[in-house]
Amino acid sequence: MQLYVDCGAEIAVNTPEQPVGLDYPVVEGLAVARIGTADQPVLARRGDDVRIDWGYGYLATPAAPAVVVTGGNGGRIRRAFVTGSALPAPAGPAAPAPVTESRLAMAATWDLGAVGTTPVTRWAMLAYDDVKAIRYFARDLVAYCGGAERRWSNCLSPPRASMTRSTARRASSTRNW
Numbered sequence: 001m002q003l004y005v006d007c008g009a010e011i012a013v014n015t016p017e018q019p020v021g022l023d024y025p026v027v028e029g030l031a032v033a034r035i036g037t038a039d040q041p042v043l044a045r046r047g048d049d050v051r052i053d054w055g056y057g058y059l060a061t062p063a064a065p066a067v068v069v070t071g072g073n074g075g076r077i078r079r080a081f082v083t084g085s086a087l088p089a090p091a092g093p094a095a096p097a098p099v100t101e102s103r104l105a106m107a108a109t110w111d112l113g114a115v116g117t118t119p120v121t122r123w124a125m126l127a128y129d130d131v132k133a134i135r136y137f138a139r140d141l142v143a144y145c146g147g148a149e150r151r152w153s154n155c156l157s158p159p160r161a162s163m164t165r166s167t168a169r170r171a172s173s174t175r176n177w
Contacts, residue, residue, distance in 0.1 A: 003109065004081045004108070005059075005108050006107035007105060007106050007107075008074055009035050009102070009103075009104040011035065011126075012035050012037055012055070012057045016100045017094035018099065020035055020098075021039055022037055023092075023094070024092075031067055031069035032060040033058070033069050033070065033071045034106075035089060035104060037096075040131070041054055042140060052128075052130060053099060054127050054130060055128060056129050057106070057127070059106040059107070060127065060169070061125070066111040067122075068109045069108045070089060070107055071106045072105070073103050073104070074103050074105030078107075089110055097169075108124050110122045
């Protein structure tokens with residue numbers, strides 16, 4: 001049994017003509033892909049029908065031997081999964097190119113092995129870090145996430161910890177619901 005999830009570069013652009021890049025930041029215990037626009041116009045747009053195009057989209061899952069987090073042309077990655085071919089390994093940063101040309105996507109797969117009677121749980125997190133969240137009296141302010149360091153990787157860590165705690169709590173519960 002295999003699972004697959006992906007997210008296109010459209011998550012990080014205002015229009016599909018904008019160039020986006022893809023890379024793989026290092027976060028302890030996680031496999032992570034990151035996608036974002038090349039120019040990062042922080043808080044530069046305003047008005048109706050505007051999408052955020054500064055910051056980065058992330059796809060993260062706990063790192064494990066049977067887990068692949070990768071990126072590239074979304075159609076090629078999906079085709080590889082559906083046909084049973086190996087997904088391309090993360091090959092380093094992808095050069096910025098317009099979404100309409102590159103069709104970049106981030107993808108994660110899990111190989112769960114044979115179906116059995118033992119329950120199996122896997123999770124992925126799709127996150128977006130807007131780098132600067134608000135302009136307040138001509139000052140661009142960072143978003144609050146993860147305490148004093150205010151790093152995007154801190155935002156990925158709390159769910160990992162809470163998933164572990166809630167799983168442990170369920171496992172130690174003797175109550176019948």
